[in-house]
Amino acid sequence: MNEAELVRIDRHVKQWLHASREFILNQMQATLNVSQKTSRRDLVTNVDKENEKLLINKIRTFSPDSQILGEEGFGDQIKNTKGWVWVVDPIDGTMNFVKQRDHFATMIALYIDGESVLGYIYDIMHDDLYSGGPSLGVFKNDQPLPKPENTALHDGLICVSGPLVLHQKLNLPAVVEQSAGLRNYGSAGIEIIHLLTGKIVSYISYLKPWDFGAGKILAESLGLAVTTVDGRPLDMLSSDFVMVATVKAQQDILPIIGSNV
Amino acid sequence: MNEAELVRIDRHVKQWLHASREFILNQMQATLNVSQKTSRRDLVTNVDKENEKLLINKIRTFSPDSQILGEEGFGDQIKNTKGWVWVVDPIDGTMNFVKQRDHFATMIALYIDGESVLGYIYDIMHDDLYSGGPSLGVFKNDQPLPKPENTALHDGLICVSGPLVLHQKLNLPAVVEQSAGLRNYGSAGIEIIHLLTGKIVSYISYLKPWDFGAGKILAESLGLAVTTVDGRPLDMLSSDFVMVATVKAQQDILPIIGSNV
Numbered sequence: 001m002n003e004a005e006l007v008r009i010d011r012h013v014k015q016w017l018h019a020s021r022e023f024i025l026n027q028m029q030a031t032l033n034v035s036q037k038t039s040r041r042d043l044v045t046n047v048d049k050e051n052e053k054l055l056i057n058k059i060r061t062f063s064p065d066s067q068i069l070g071e072e073g074f075g076d077q078i079k080n081t082k083g084w085v086w087v088v089d090p091i092d093g094t095m096n097f098v099k100q101r102d103h104f105a106t107m108i109a110l111y112i113d114g115e116s117v118l119g120y121i122y123d124i125m126h127d128d129l130y131s132g133g134p135s136l137g138v139f140k141n142d143q144p145l146p147k148p149e150n151t152a153l154h155d156g157l158i159c160v161s162g163p164l165v166l167h168q169k170l171n172l173p174a175v176v177e178q179s180a181g182l183r184n185y186g187s188a189g190i191e192i193i194h195l196l197t198g199k200i201v202s203y204i205s206y207l208k209p210w211d212f213g214a215g216k217i218l219a220e221s222l223g224l225a226v227t228t229v230d231g232r233p234l235d236m237l238s239s240d241f242v243m244v245a246t247v248k249a250q251q252d253i254l255p256i257i258g259s260n261v
Numbered sequence: 262m263n264e265a266e267l268v269r270i271d272r273h274v275k276q277w278l279h280a281s282r283e284f285i286l287n288q289m290q291a292t293l294n295v296s297q298k299t300s301r302r303d304l305v306t307n308v309d310k311e312n313e314k315l316l317i318n319k320i321r322t323f324s325p326d327s328q329i330l331g332e333e334g335f336g337d338q339i340k341n342t343k344g345w346v347w348v349v350d351p352i353d354g355t356m357n358f359v360k361q362r363d364h365f366a367t368m369i370a371l372y373i374d375g376e377s378v379l380g381y382i383y384d385i386m387h388d389d390l391y392s393g394g395p396s397l398g399v400f401k402n403d404q405p406l407p408k409p410e411n412t413a414l415h416d417g418l419i420c421v422s423g424p425l426v427l428h429q430k431l432n433l434p435a436v437v438e439q440s441a442g443l444r445n446y447g448s449a450g451i452e453i454i455h456l457l458t459g460k461i462v463s464y465i466s467y468l469k470p471w472d473f474g475a476g477k478i479l480a481e482s483l484g485l486a487v488t489t490v491d492g493r494p495l496d497m498l499s500s501d502f503v504m505v506a507t508v509k510a511q512q513d514i515l516p517i518i519g520s521n522v
Contacts, residue, residue, distance in 0.1 A: 041441065095441060099416075099460065100418070100461075102460060156360060157357075157360050157447070166437055168429075173427050176423065177427070180302065181302060181356055181423050181447060182423035182445055183423075183446065183447050184443055184444050186418070199360065199361040199362075200360075200361075
């Protein structure tokens, strides 16, 4: 795809995301309608659902022949990654959204024939939009974002999801012990923003495709590694234990996790 | 102390803190001089030290007969809490300051004869100043802050420091299991801000007096409980396992920690 076409799509996606943010902020004035999906830790609200419909409606109008993978199920049943595939997470970090009214993100990704094209992570409450891809480069609020330093595990902070730390999975206590310290923000999007900006050196969590779709494109475009915790490529249609990391931190972490997957 | 005198002191402290912020932001333009205190996880920089000197100098000029307890040791050797005692943490969350250039706080507290008078937590990078005390009430950037809801552990997020989670101390995995989820921001000041604003229901960590001096005053003024993890009052001259929590969350957590201290 040529750059003019990328820029045109990019302009549209940003318009959708700004509309999304207005919608979310408006809805936050009213009482949320919260329900559980698979467990009391896995929440969905009316705003997740309505915002996904809003975004999918924009995508369908713009690009009727695309496939859409949406967290809340208003997209398509996707069996393959052929053609244009949009990945939509209307509110990433719904628990934070419900309990904190902060620290959550709206995310969109575009893949074509399985290849990364454009990714978007929008920190709604701070009004910070991270956008771009392998061709356009990566931007924070339309300013180019420099590549984060290739910092080793020993010299950087690491984010690990709560359940993985609590249950001491994947030999992760040993990984964290090697790092400069543990952090946990409770949203894949917010955590990946901390990687893009060099504030942490790795993020490890069990993630679904809409959790990592946009982050993978942005992180890889800035020279970060995005794989499973045992170093395999991610399958865009499957959930897995995912590691986003600087190249050095990835090399430090892989042997510690080793066969503990 | 009458309100006019409190307001006068409050105005001065805010001036010092704004000067501190200017100083810190300026220093962040240059290379930091980082060294270890007790371990590689316990850092201090030239900015911590110089900012403590700046604040202590302001306090000495304003109130020459006060005792001052400062993290970096430029205050007094304090043996008792008689008279005016200022507690100064020039940069709380030094690891975040060094590794993230974000998520750290400058904190000041004033106790008189061991009684809470005024507390200040300044989130430097977001320019959010939390201030006040039992008489004045609590403010965020000079706007009154409402009391956070008295939410139970089951319905709220909890922050626990990395080492306590990793080493499964104090039966904390069971505490976190009861909550809505684990978060970890890496700075007592930032974590207590999340309590003041109702974004988490408890924060548990091993803390030194300068880590909790300001937070204790602000949190108690908003109806939150601030004690040791086994429910004893804090000693302003000692380090301890500290729990800041809503009253309901404290009642939920105390029996789970029980005799595991």
